[in-house]
Amino acid sequence: MIIQLKPGITTTDKETILARLSAIGYKATEVHTQKAFYMVCIGKNEFDLRLIGSLPGVEDVHRVSESYKLVSRKWKVGESGIDLGDGVRIGNGAFSLMAGPCSIESEEQVRSVAKHLAGNNIRIMRGGVFKPRSSPYAFRGMGLEGLKMFSSVCREHGIKIVTEVMQVSQISEMLDYVDVFQVGARNSQNFNLLDELGRVDKPILLKRGMSGTVDELLQSAEYIFSAGNERLMLCERGIRSYETAYRNTFDVNAIAVLKEKSHLPVIADPSHGIGLREHVPAIALAATAAGADGVIYEVHEKPEEALSDAQQTLNFSESAQMIEKVRRLKEILT
Ligand code: PEP
């Protein structure tokens, strides 16, 4: 059960609610987010919801039986949207394209991609500076100095930044230079990181783990939300399967099911989802048709020279064609 409390509820009213919860055998966790104050209550006993709903200080109350609660659509019927400022919005009717290289490599590279995005009216650029690589000898990113450069170039172009944070100690140093923190597939169940990102006043793009179920992704999202950060979105980026013909198996089913189960925006990552440049546009279209609130993909001026994920990165002309098709499809769908 979730209870949303009225803003400025008095201590006496709060204590009355807690006493009633304890009387019906429910345990409450208080959750303060940027937007509201909730009590997430766990218990098994049957009771009349009005016993809680009628108490002073209660704004709203709902039964949610899933293991994830605040991110569930059973709690919030409408769509959640994220406002990044300067007219850049994600979800709740706003369809977003986010694109950029797998890794930030140089100022020249960032400038060329930023120009491509600005010319195609894309307001959010992706790019990793802390790169999780399977091999320790592969390019592992430009680090904080790269992020500072990335951020200053993007600000010049009015473009927002989404970039991966790999560990708790990086959060504070990255904070001033980031618009959206990305949690990568490998960290999807790093609960310490998720908890800490719940205390940050920046939106989060949470990727599904390589072998994570839909339910596990939603529970990871619940970590962030219940630690205080409601501004988050989910990202389907493909899962490991027995198939070896492509890098990952993009789970288009997950887009439709996540949209049904959660009020959070759902973003598709077809680049990692299939891992093959020639098929990225088809998967982006499939995800859009399945109801995604946006697409994040990899683009580079010279993909063949990219320091990571070259084989799944589009060049500017492929990117421009894909942007047009995805936008046309989105128009047909709405
Ligand atoms: C990335 O976005 O470049 C990345 C490493 O993604 P994932 O965590 O989905 O593998």
Ligand code: MN
């Ligand atoms: Mn990548």
